[in-house]
Amino acid sequence: MPMDPSSAMLSQALLLLQCIILTLGQYDICKSLVSTDDGPTWEYYACQPKPMSMKEYMQIRVEPPDITCGNPPERFCTLENPYLCSDECDASTKELAHPPELMQDRERTGLITYWQTVTWSRYPEPLLANISLSWNKSLELTDDIQITFEYGRPTTMVLDKSLNYGRTWQPYQYYADDCMDAFGMLPKRVQDLSATNVTRVICTEQYSRWVGSKNEKNVRFEVLERFAIFAGTKLQNMDNLYTRMESMKGLRDFFTFTNLRLRLLRPALGGTYVQRDNLLKYFYAISNIDIPARCKCNLHAGQCSLRDGTLQCDCEHNTTGQDCSACERGFKAKSWKPGSYLPTPNGSPNICEASGTSDKCNCNQLGSFHARCNDTGFCQCREGTTGQKCEDCLPGYTWKQGCVPNVCDDELLLCQNGGSCIQNQKCVCPPSFRGVLCEQSRCQGEKGCDGASACYLSTLTLLLCLLANSLLKASA
Ligand SMILES: *[C@@H]1O[C@H](CO)[C@@H](O)[C@H](O)[C@H]1NC(C)=O
Ligand SMILES: *[C@@H]1O[C@H](CO)[C@@H](O)[C@H](O)[C@H]1NC(C)=O
Numbered sequence: 378m379p380m381d382p383s384s385a386m387l388s389q390a391l392l393l394l395q396c397i398i399l400t401l402g403q404y405d406i407c408k409s410l411v412s413t414d415d416g417p418t419w420e421y422y423a424c425q426p427k428p429m430s431m432k433e434y435m436q437i438r439v440e441p442p443d444i445t446c447g448n449p450p451e452r453f454c455t456l457e458n459p460y461l462c463s464d465e466c467d468a469s470t471k472e473l474a475h476p477p478e479l480m481q482d483r484e485r486t487g488l489i490t491y492w493q494t495v496t497w498s499r500y501p502e503p504l505l506a507n508i509s510l511s512w513n514k515s516l517e518l519t520d521d522i523q524i525t526f527e528y529g530r531p532t533t534m535v536l537d538k539s540l541n542y543g544r545t546w547q548p549y550q551y552y553a554d555d556c557m558d559a560f561g562m563l564p565k566r567v568q569d570l571s572a573t574n575v576t577r578v579i580c581t582e583q584y585s586r587w588v589g590s591k592n593e594k595n596v597r598f599e600v601l602e603r604f605a606i607f608a609g610t611k612l613q614n615m616d617n618l619y620t621r622m623e624s625m626k627g628l629r630d631f632f633t634f635t636n637l638r639l640r641l642l643r644p645a646l647g648g649t650y651v652q653r654d655n656l657l658k659y660f661y662a663i664s665n666i667d668i669p670a671r672c673k674c675n676l677h678a679g680q681c682s683l684r685d686g687t688l689q690c691d692c693e694h695n696t697t698g699q700d701c702s703a704c705e706r707g708f709k710a711k712s713w714k715p716g717s718y719l720p721t722p723n724g725s726p727n728i729c730e731a732s733g734t735s736d737k738c739n740c741n742q743l744g745s746f747h748a749r750c751n752d753t754g755f756c757q758c759r760e761g762t763t764g765q766k767c768e769d770c771l772p773g774y775t776w777k778q779g780c781v782p783n784v785c786d787d788e789l790l791l792c793q794n795g796g797s798c799i800q801n802q803k804c805v806c807p808p809s810f811r812g813v814l815c816e817q818s819r820c821q822g823e824k825g826c827d828g829a830s831a832c833y834l835s836t837l838t839l840l841l842c843l844l845a846n847s848l849l850k851a852s853a
């Protein structure tokens with residue numbers, strides 16, 4: 378049964394489209410235009426925005442208000458050379474000022490700039506400082522938080538987070554050179570965590586011991602290492618992570634926040650006790666705070682943008698709100714649901730459907746001809762659709778924005794010659810076969826007989842086919 382050229386071309390083009398979607402990465406797009414017998418229609422997927430550098434969007438507040446150095450001007454020393462105290466912090470001189478916004482700048486010129494506090498001149502009263510970071514938006518971490526300290530990392534600090542715009546807070550991770558002494562906790566590392574306790578809040582000694590102020594400047598909150606517990610060391614199996622996000626209570630929330638707060642409790646001491654005769658060498662200085670995260674849009678948006686000074690999801694699937702957490706007016710036929718990562722690879726969009734008219738029958742918009750039922754209370758189902766609200770498929774059909782006839786299945790319409798049936802809709806053929814059910818050998822009636830030589834229909838098809846073949850090979 379030869380395939381007519383135009384349908385061959387269409388299937389090549391669809392194959393190509395599929396390849397492009399696959400190579401774009403998971404959950405990158407919310408919808409795509411696909412061809413059906415009734416002409417092109419939208420197909421919807423679960424989607425999420427790309428990770429962004431959230432330091433560009435954060436509001437910083439430091440407490441107490443007079444903690445920033447330079448007012449009045451003050452000299453300071455370094456731990457490495459406590460007798461050389463020639464440096465000065467002066468808020469009234471641009472070159473000598475160290476305001477909080479220097480934690481957030483991009484350091485384009487290559488010059489490291491930093492926020493700096495007053496020195497510990499009031500010892501033994503503790504030197505305390507809070508740094509609150511807020512976004513007015515729910516975010517999800519996608520990589521490690523990294524805070525860069527100049528002149529030594531603090532001996533003791535706590536990272537807190539809030540999920541409700543700063544109304545309540547919870548500790549995220551404790552940091553100390555001696556966890557038992559500072560917090561009464563046993564020291565742990567993320568390597569000590571397993572799938573059952575990955576959301577446990579730990580105290581780590583990894584970033585607080587004195588190693589010299591120049592050797593290690595960074596303090597991390599380890600996100601990738603936690604992801605790797607499910608996705609493998611190279612994060613090669615993100616599907617497994619996403620599946621766990623759906624099934625394991627609290628896992629997604631663990632990486633979610635609206636605000637972060639650093640509580641700095643004790644500065645770097647240079648590996649010894651506090652030396653009271655030279656307190657000008659004790660202070661905090663932060664040059665950078667990296668927060669790689671994505672907007673939480675409940676899998677209903679592929680983009681997030683700054684509007685009215687606040688990050689907001691560009692909601693799809695007829696949802697609305699800053700986090701797409703409600704159905705738009707007129708689309709409340711069913712109660713709102715977040716999108717789902719499952720089934721992989723495209724997830725479930727769980728779109729908000731148009732509300733029916735005044736009578737409570739709510740025929741499924743995609744499965745029936747009208748949202749309203751007829752006078753005797755029946756919904757009028759489209760071909761292949763059944764159920765009181767036309768929400769189920771008859772045998773031989775599969776739900777895909779309505780019920781579509783199966784192209785292949787594991788009982789009757791088998792893919793031949795070793796092809797495999799994907800979601801009842803497509804046979805993926807081995808390289809030397811083609812056709813809807815992989816029933817045709819690519820070599821039939823042709824000279825040179827390698828895979829690509831079957832693509833001779835037209836220059837365009839040839840190009841599409843070559844591209845599709847190479848993409849398929851690359852993704853195999
Ligand atoms: C930092 O925040 C905590 C929690 O709100 C508060 O108890 C503490 O007094 C604050 N510290 C400073 C130095 O403002
Ligand atoms: C926070 O975001 C909400 C929703 O976009 C907005 O209405 C509100 O004004 C924002 N608040 C601040 C302080 O920016």
Ligand SMILES: *[C@@H]1O[C@H](CO)[C@@H](O)[C@H](O)[C@H]1NC(C)=O
Pocket residue numbers: 565569570571573574577579
């Ligand atoms: C987490 O669980 C593993 C075993 O499943 C255990 O060895 C480890 O000590 C636990 N970690 C913490 C921090 O409780």
Ligand SMILES: *[C@@H]1O[C@H](CO)[C@@H](O)[C@H](O)[C@H]1NC(C)=O
Pocket residue numbers: 421693694695728729
């Ligand atoms: C959302 O509603 C509009 C009409 O307001 C419609 O054109 C569009 O297809 C709907 N989108 C989805 C995903 O249902």
Ligand SMILES: *[C@@H]1O[C@H](CO)[C@@H](O)[C@H](O)[C@H]1NC(C)=O
Pocket residue numbers: 751752753754755756757758
């Ligand atoms: C209502 O729909 C049902 C099912 O399609 C059909 O059997 C019935 O005849 C219809 N009634 C009217 C009044 O159209």
